Structures are given as structure tokens and as C-alpha cells.
Amino acid sequence: MNRGWMRAAFAAAMLFGATAAAQADTYPARPVTIVVPYPAGGATDMIAREVSQRLGETWKQPVVVENRAGAGTTIGAGSVARAKGDGHTLLMTTSAHTISGHLYKGLPYDPQKDFRAVTLVTKVPLVLVVNNDLPVKTLPELLEYLKTHGEQVNFASPGNGTAQHLSGELFKIRTKSGITHVPYRGDAPAITDLMGGQVQMMLATATAVLPMIDSGKLRALAVAHDRRIQALSDVPTFAEAGMPDFEAATWFGLLAPASVDDAVVEKVYRDVSALVDTPQMRKRIEDMGGDVMNSGPADFEAFMREESEKWGNAVQASGASLQN
Structure with missing residues (x-):
């Protein structure tokens, strides 16, 4: 091999590394936008705004949340x-990101190849909530009600292809009921209609419905988790309520475009990790019903591959398919 070519290649690599490091040193050079693929007011939006506010203080640059639902x-x-x-x-996204490639036909991007994992912030279990007008107070009562009234019951989700949607489909299969899915453009409108009686039940992110449960506007029947959560300590798990092996959660994590430099990814991860690891932020996440994860890029990437396989199996089991 030509030694001159080798020296040129080595010099180019060194220059590239120095450029990337310099870019990380000056990052962010201008305001940063965190895109939330849901409307304002939902669980993803709440997490993104908590992170953006603290990042803005750390970076001395505005960090703006942009809702693109x-x-x-x-x-x-x-x-x-x-x-x-x-x-x-x-992008502050959820488990829906690892579902979309299995559910939608003709996506204009690849959910894995077109993004870089930055950090998994938190996982939040889903909780089964019902409208107060539904004459049930426990999961067994709901299951009995669905035997005769299932076709009259609609379940809400924050959108097609979300963990809430597919978990509802799996609940429908598991209970052999005739419940009907009604998708919304985010948590907030779904929960509004649930409280208003337009839909009757929802497997919702605990974060999004805690205030409504606490105020008595919604009734929580069971948590789809392997243990009770601190924020809903009086609500049984599905297993405790008589339906074992029914667990579902969503998660909230930061992604970047695939072409972003390693050094920038590492800087964003370090800075987000530091703020998430503060006692104040940990308590905030736990009070919202979440488990703090704080995973780095490599671990988050591996986690998303596992999630993609799991939800791909759920899509296949449910028979769901959508056109983008």
C-alpha cells in the first residue's frame, strides 16, 4: 500500500476527529429545538419541557420544544x-418510534438507520383507566361488563402505532371482547374525551393521567407493571387484579439525526444525564409514575432493537396495518 496515501488518510482522520471535538466544544452554537411528535399537554411534552428548561440553563442557549403531532x-x-x-x-420520542416501522407502510424514513440514539430518560408503565360513568370499579368487574357490553366500549389512544394503541389491541385479544379503538392526536385530547364520556377506557401512560386519577375525574383499575408504582400505590397490578402476564410501558428518550457526530451525541447524553440524575429531577420523574433509566447511547440503541422486536410481534398478533 502506498505510504503517502496512508499518511494522507491518517491526517484526514485526525483532522476529522479534531473538527468533531471542536464542534462538540462549541455546541450548542445557537438555540436547540426538541421536536415532540405529540400535541402539547401530554406525557411526552411534559418530559420534554422538564428536560429543555434545565438544558437551557446548562447550555446558556434557548432549548425550544416544538410540537409536531x-x-x-x-x-x-x-x-x-x-x-x-x-x-x-x-427528537423526544416514545416506544411508538420502534413500532412505526412495523405498522406503517411506506414510511419516508427508516426508524433505525436514520437516527442516532442519545439517551433513554425514563420508562413509564401504562395504567388502565375508565370513565367514571362506566359501572365498574375493579378489573374483574370490567371483564365481566365486557362480556355483554364489549361492543359498546371504545378505548382511546394517543395515536395509531403507539404502545397504548397496541396494548389496547392485545387487551382486546386477551379478553376476547369487542372493544373498538379510537385514535387521537396525543394524550391530552384522548384524555379529554375519556373524561367526557366519548370513549370509555384507555391504557394510558401513568404520567398523563395521574392528575385526573388524583382528582377523581378518572378511575384507575390496574397498572400494567410487575409491581405497584409509588405514584399509584393503592392501584393493583394486572397480576394482582387477576390478569397475570399483562405488562406494558412506554418510554421517553432523545434521538438525533443519523449524521450527527459522536462527540455531540456524547455531550448531549452527558448533560442530559447529569440533570436527570439530580434529586429534584429524579423525584419529579418518580412522582409522574416513571422509572429513571438514564441510559447512554449504546445501551439505548440495544434497548430500541429489543423494543422493535417486541412491538413487531405485537403488531403481527393484532393484525394492525396502516398507510402513512
Whole structure:
């Protein structure tokens, strides 16, 4: 091999590394946008705003949350996939990101190849909540009610292809009931209609419905988790309520466009990890019903691969399929 070529290649690699490190040192050079693929007011939006506020203080730059809802998170995700890979556009997404590739036909981006994992912030179990007008107070009572009234019961979700949607489909299969899925553009409108009686039940992110449960506007029947959660200590798990092996959760994590430099990814992860690891932020997440994860890029990437396989199996079992 030509030694001159080798020296040139080595010099180019060193220059690239130095450039990437310099970019990380000056990052962020301008305001950063965190795209949330749901409307304002939902669980993802709440987590993103908690993170953005603290990041803005750390970076001395505005960190703005931009809500781009629709099509089961694919509109917001698509905008980030097309963004410049300089770290100034990030995506705060959920398990829906690992579902979309299995559910939607003709996505204009690849959920895995077009993004870089940055950090998994938290996992939040789903909780089964019902409208107060539904004449049930426990999971066994609901199961009995569905035997004769299942076709009159609608279940809400924050959108097609979300963990809440597929968990509802799996609940429908498990209970052999005729409940009908009604998708919304995010948690907030779904919960509003649930309280108003337009839909009767929902497997909701605990974060999104805690205030409504605490105020008595919604009734919690069971938590889809392997243990009770601190924020809902009086609500049984599905197993405790008589339905074993029914667990479901969503998660909240930061992604970046695939072309972003390793050094920038590492800086964002370190800074987000530091703020999430503070006692104040940990308590905030736990009070919202979540488990603090704080996973780094490699662990988050591996986790998303596992999630993709799990939810792919759920999509196949449910028979769900959508056109983007």
C-alpha cells in the first residue's frame, strides 16, 4: 500500500476527529429545538419541557420544544430525520418510534438507520383507566361488563402505532371482547374525551393521567407493571387484579439525526444525564409514575432493537396495518 496515501488518510482522520471535538466544544452554537411528535399537554411534552428548561440553563442557549403531532409520531420523526445532523434538532420520542416501522407502510424514513440514539430518560408503565360513568370499579368487574357490553366500549389512544394503541389491541385479544379503538392526536385530547364520556377506557401512560386519577375525574383499575408504582400505590397490578402476564410501558428518550457526530451525541447524553440524575429531577420523574433509566447511547440503541422486536410481534398478533 502506498505510504503517502496512508499518511494522507491518517491526517484526514485526525483532522476529522479534531473538527468533531471542536464542534462538540462549541455546541450548542445557537438555540436547540426538541421536536415532540405529540400535541402539547401530554406525557411526552411534559418530559420534554422538564428536560429543555434545565438544558437551557446548562447550555446558556434557548432549548425550544416544538410540537409536531400526527400519524402516530411519524410526522415529527420525519422532520428530524431530514434535519441537519449538527445536534441542534433533537427528537423526544416514545416506544411508538420502534413500532412505526412495523405498522406503517411506506414510511419516508427508516426508524433505525436514520437516527442516532442519545439517551433513554425514563420508562413509564401504562395504567388502565375508565370513565367514571362506566359501572365498574375493579378489573374483574370490567371483564365481566365486557362480556355483554364489549361492543359498546371504545378505548382511546394517543395515536395509531403507539404502545397504548397496541396494548389496547392485545387487551382486546386477551379478553376476547369487542372493544373498538379510537385514535387521537396525543394524550391530552384522548384524555379529554375519556373524561367526557366519548370513549370509555384507555391504557394510558401513568404520567398523563395521574392528575385526573388524583382528582377523581378518572378511575384507575390496574397498572400494567410487575409491581405497584409509588405514584399509584393503592392501584393493583394486572397480576394482582387477576390478569397475570399483562405488562406494558412506554418510554421517553432523545434521538438525533443519523449524521450527527459522536462527540455531540456524547455531550448531549452527558448533560442530559447529569440533570436527570439530580434529586429534584429524579423525584419529579418518580412522582409522574416513571422509572429513571438514564441510559447512554449504546445501551439505548440495544434497548430500541429489543423494543422493535417486541412491538413487531405485537403488531403481527393484532393484525394492525396502516398507510402513512
